[in-house]
Amino acid sequence: MELLKQRILRDGIVKEGNILKVDSFLNHQMDIELLQAIGQEFRRLFPDPAINKILTIEASGIGIAAIAAQYFPGSKVVFAKKTQSKNLDGTLYTAPVTSFTRGTTFDVQVSTKFLGPDDHVLVLDDFLAKGQALQGLMKIVAQSGAKLAGCGIVIEKGFQEGGRALREAGVNLHSLAVIDSIDGGRITFRDED
Ligand code: 5GP
Numbered sequence: 001m002e003l004l005k006q007r008i009l010r011d012g013i014v015k016e017g018n019i020l021k022v023d024s025f026l027n028h029q030m031d032i033e034l035l036q037a038i039g040q041e042f043r044r045l046f047p048d049p050a051i052n053k054i055l056t057i058e059a060s061g062i063g064i065a066a067i068a069a070q071y072f073p074g075s076k077v078v079f080a081k082k083t084q085s086k087n088l089d090g091t092l093y094t095a096p097v098t099s100f101t102r103g104t105t106f107d108v109q110v111s112t113k114f115l116g117p118d119d120h121v122l123v124l125d126d127f128l129a130k131g132q133a134l135q136g137l138m139k140i141v142a143q144s145g146a147k148l149a150g151c152g153i154v155i156e157k158g159f160q161e162g163g164r165a166l167r168e169a170g171v172n173l174h175s176l177a178v179i180d181s182i183d184g185g186r187i188t189f190r191d192e193d
Contacts, residue, residue: 001041001176005189007034008155008177014185018129018157019101026154027060027126032067038176039068042124042152045174050120051075051149055141057097057108057133058082060126064154068124075122078115080108080137093143097136100129108136110144117145128153128175131162138171148172155179158190 013021025031051072056065057080065077081088082097083106091112098105115121123137134151141148149172156163156175159182166173178190 001038003034003037004154004177007031008179009187012187014182014187018160018182020127020155020157020179020182020187022126022155026064030063035064035067036070038064038154039071041176042068042122042174043071046122046150046152046172048120048122048149050147051122053078053115053119053121053146055080055110055115055121055123055137056125057137061124064126065124068152072122076114078110080110080140082106082108084109093140095136095139095143098130098132100127100132108140110140112144115141115144115146119144119146120149121146122149123151124153125151126154128156128162128166128173129160131166134162134166134173150174152176157182 011024015021052075054065054069054075054077062079069075069077092109094107094109097108121141151173153175156178158178158180180188180190
């Protein structure tokens with residue numbers, strides 16, 4: 001997605017530890033016009049009319065999923081929670097996830113009320129690095145008995161192993177920008193879908 005790549009080149013900041021900071025437009029301050037274009041692109045890549053749930057993970061995925069859902073009429077957004085809360089009652093689907101940015105492992109949780117065998121789920125997230133977050137969300141979809149329609153990622157760091165492993169496993173995965181390298185602070189992209 002050319003618009004996204006240009007924005008990453010203009011405003012993305014490469015940090016130590018293979019981290020790309022995009023907080024001026026994606027995951028702290030959010031550029032809603034860009035998010036709308038991202039949502040439309042996800043619709044183009046995932047035309048399946050059966051999609052009725054968009055599953056993501058708090059916090060950065062929520063804005064992306066909420067805007068994208070406008071292009072999936074009738075769909076609901078469900079976000080997996082990372083922390084225990086008194087508001088989270090009843091039975092839960094849970095899966096462990098190790099955070100790429102923090103290095104800690106935690107359980108992500110979704111109430112069984114909001115996903116079930118009749119659902120067709122598109123999983124969305126901001127970044128794909130080692131694939132932990134997506135694997136956790138896919139485990140939750142599997143526990144619920146819902147059908148996984150696909151996984152959409154805004155920025156995939158193609159030099160980390162997550163995307164390759166998921167594609168080899170046959171997951172319908174599309175990333176809007178795939179970064180080949182951020183060596184020396186210089187960002188280069190791979191051709192994407
Ligand atoms: P994974 O689970 O695929 O290793 O990492 C994906 C998760 O880690 C995403 O949910 C994202 O929040 C975070 N993440 C991974 N790499 C980056 C990065 O380079 N920049 C930012 N801002 N977040 C990242």
